[in-house]
Amino acid sequence: MLTKIKKDLILEGLDCANCSAKIENEVNQIEGVNAYMNFMTKTLTVETEDNKDFNNVLENIESIVKKHEPHVIVSEKIVKKPAKNTFILEGLGCANCASKMETQIKSLPGVNSASIDFVSKRLIIEAASTEDLRRIAVEAAVIVDRIESGVKLVRFDSTTKEKPKANESANKKELIQLGVGGALFAFGLIMNLPSKIELAVFLISYLIVGGEIVLRALKNIARGQVFDENFLMGIATIGAFIIGEYPEGVAVMLFYQVGELFQEMAVNRSRRSISSLMDIRPDFANLKSGDNITRVSPEDVIIGDIIVVKPGEKIPLDGTVIEGSSMVDTSALTGESVPRKLEPGTSALSGFINKNGVLTIEVTKEFAESTVSKILDLVQNASSRKAPTENFITKFARYYTPGVVFASLAIALIPPMVIQGASFSDWVYRALIFLVISCPCALVVSIPLSFFGGIGGASKRGVLVKGSNYLEALNNVETVIFDKTGTLTKGLFKVTEITPEDDNTKEDLLEYAAYAESYSNHPIATSIIRAYGKEIDKANLSDYEEISGHGIKVKLKDNLILVGNAKLMKKEDIKYSEVNSIGTIVHVALNKEYIGYIIISDEIKEDSKDAIRDLKSLGIKKIVMLTGDVKSVGEKVANHLGLDEVYSELLPTEKVENLELLDKEKSPKGKLIFVGDGINDAPVLARADIGIAMGGLGSDAAIEAADIVIMTDEPSKIATAIKVAKRTKIIVWQNIAFALGIKLLFIILGAFGIATMWEAVFADVGVAVIAVLNAMRVIKVDNI
Incomplete structure (x- = not known):
């Protein structure tokens, strides 16, 4: 099997849109070559079947380019990607510490970006080069x-x-320590002991329960890390001992440790719950070699x-079914419960779960480029784009x-000096309470967890959000702009009417149109060629010219054929029939004489109307459609929806x-969404505040271009994404108000x-546990 080679060529100096269309058409005529021109980025994407022939292809392309645009320089696009690594922070248990780590790692020389997600314990570092990344990794570890x-x-x-057994072992050790320390504490409270023995009992209990925290605080102070929860709890409880409040010193440390244990268990449970939403990574593949089947990675x-x-x-890699048929569960990727049927010739995507039959699949993508890998990478790295x-x-x-x-220091020192009769020990005690309350863990843990859960909940519904910044931005959407074809409509064009003029037949009209469209890969062109259904001899064609935004001009033997829209007919001064139809009208002229028209219909998606209604009910101020189709078609679709x-x-x-004009109409804080197919609409997707790609299932271009990817073809999922975002925001602000208020x-x-x-x-650990449990509600998507 020949390996397909895909390369991007930069056409430096290209400034003629019409010429770019001609170049694209002529390059596509080279045998074994598929090409796509992006005039906006001056990039010609070329796909060939064999690498060794690429130099010959490149020479042909250069000659085609020089013919149309002699000044344009053709060069291969070299993409120098920044070096990027992901690390797991094993043993990370302090959310506040994680934010300090992130700040200091970001300040290291050579770091482009660094982000720590406390919830998944991941550190993502991006640097200018691999050499820099190696050095940064060593410094980050320190x-x-x-x-x-x-x-x-x-x-x-x-x-x-993750190593759950190691976590369970650590939890058992903590429980034993807390049990022994708690028993001693209870013994000291119940028994009426002499003061020295009482002090000894409470001190031993304190060292068993909190000795590790005090030791950690001392180590951190030696490293210059003063303001952390270890220092705060150590100072507060030691201070209680100093002023003679032995039971309270032990009790605070004991309940702090119990609270921390509950918080860790709640966060770990959250991690597992959210991770299970995207548990789509296949563990193995059954590789067939002759009659043997081997289980491999x-x-x-x-x-x-x-x-x-x-x-x-699970289907482990993307491929094409060559034998067998079966129903597959696509819910892990799309959120849809209705199974899909796979049979010979259909595409099978990694992450689907085979339900009944045995499928034999020819692999078309390596695992690193497969759908499941790209989705996992997208979801796992979403936390690096923080809201x-x-x-x-x-x-x-x-x-x-x-x-x-x-502030606690001021409370301990100032009142005893200025208030007559104030007890120093009393105000020190009040200051110690300040210290216990001051740890911000409830916020530092629960807020990222809420966004992480929101992204996980959205992915469960087939909506992939590339970062919590985009999830938060969905709360402020004022304008939604839709592309038409493939977004609000199915993009499945078919010829629904052929109307010849004068003495011409339907067969002649369709034949002329099919020959004219034979070099184009546009959906309208392919629908005409499919309707014609006969072999096209391109040797009979000459002087092919695609007129951007109008249509096609070509010679078939000695006859000049014009196929296109009304603008082409006007441009060539040809009288044509005005047609009022919801479909796309393709007019055909032969030797400057109008011979009829063909209507190609594109069906509106079943849930497009519901999608528009739901968006309006969510308070979206303006919903707009941009289309390259004729005015009559655009207006009929718009009125219908x-x-x-x-x-x-x-x-x-x-x-x-x-889009830029519409962008100026929204408020300064308002956001604008553009929804397109992720391929032809890349420039508009990039320009919008939030770019949403429709029908992203298996589309590499969609996943690359957009900020949010709808894994099904349903525009109604946009309203679902906004609802998830609004629910996430409510829970985030509930936690902020609750934690700060308490x-x-x-x-x-x-x-x-x-x-x-x-x-x-x-007020410290209790609030943190409640906030974490509240954050967990965001992943429950049943009521959205």
Whole structure:
């Protein structure tokens, strides 16, 4: 099997859109070559069947380019991707520490970007070069260990998995320590012991329960890391011992440790719940070689290999079914519960689950390029694009903790000096309550977890969001702009009417149109060729010219054929019939004489009308359609769906211009969405505040171009994405209000001597546990 080679060529100096269309058409005529021209980026994408022939292809392309645009320089596009690595932070347990690590790693020389996701324990570093990345990884490991001793930086790969047994072992050890320490604490409370023995019992209990925290705090102080929860809890509880509150010192440490254990269990449960939403990675592939079938890793399979997928197994790689038929479950990728049938000749995507029959599949993509790999990479790296709220909380935590520490110092020292009769020990106790409350873990843990859960919940519904920044931006959408073909309509064109003029027959009209469209790969052209159904002898064609935005001019033997829209007929001064139809009208002229028209219909998607209604019910101010189709077709579709505005007969560049005009009409904080197919609409997708690609299932271009990918062809999923975003925002602000409100309340109560350290512990770890559990609600998508 020949390997297809795909390369991008830059046409430097290209400034003629008409010439670019001619170049694309002539390059497509080279045997074994498929080409696509993007005039916006001056890029010609060329796909050939064999690498050794590419130099000859390149020479042919250069000669074609020089013929039309002599000044244009053709060069191969060299994409120098920045070096990027993902690491797992094994043993990471402190959310506040994670934000400190991120800040310090970002400041290292050579770092383009660095992001730590506490929820998944992932560190993503991007650097200018591989050499820089190696050095940065070493320096980052030092920073990580300095901030939280014992945390290891482990390079993440596709086989890296969590170690639940190690976590269970650590939890058992903590439970034993807490049990022994708690028993001693209870013994000291119940028994009426002499003061020295009482101190000894409580001190031993304290060292068993909190000795590790005090030791960690001392190590961190030696490293220059003062303001962390270890220091705060150590100072607060040791201070309680100093002022003679032995039971309270032990109790605070004991309940703090219990709360931390519950918080860790809640976060780990959240991680597992969210990870299970995207549990689509296949563990193995059944590789067929002759009559033998061997179980291998999906990474070991190459293009052209044959694999066998048995009932109940996940399809491990993208390919084409060559034998067998079966129903497959696509819900892991699309969120759809209705199974899909695969049979010989159909595409099978990795991540589908085979339900009943045995499928034999020829692999068309390596595992690294497969659908499941791209989706997993997209979801796993989504946390690196943080929402403004997340960034605010990180900055807030950086100043909040030191601020509360200095405030507690002021509470301990100033009142005893200025208030007559004030007890120094009483105000020190109040200051210690301040310290216990000051840890911002409830916010630092629950806010990223809420966004992570929102992205996971959206993916469960077949909506892939590339970052929490896009998820948050969906809350402020004011304008939604749709492309028509393949977005609101199915993009499946078929000839529905052939109307000849004068003495011409339907067969003649269709034949002339099919010959004229034979070099084009546009859906309208392919529908005409498919309707013609006969072999086309391209040797009879000459002087082929595609007129951008109008149609095609070509000679068939000695006859001049013109096929296109009404603008082409006007341009060539040909009288034509005005047609009022919801389909696309293709007019045909022979030797400057009008001979009839063909109507090609594109069916509106079943849920397009519901999608528009749902968006309006969500408060979207303006819904617009941009289309290259004729005005009559555009207006009929718009009226049928209830759109606010429609702009028709647009070239790709004009779509961008119209989008920019619409962008100026929204409010400064408002967001504009463009929804397209992710391939031809790449410039508009890139220009919009949020680009959404429709029908992204298996489309590499869609996944690359858009900020959000709808894995099905349903425009109604856009409303689903906005609902998930709004639900996420509500939960995020619930946690912010709850955490800050409770902390503020207990800070005030503590300052007036009403609250004790017991309540302060609840205001710290208790609030964190409740906030984490609340954040978990976002992944429940049943009611969305």
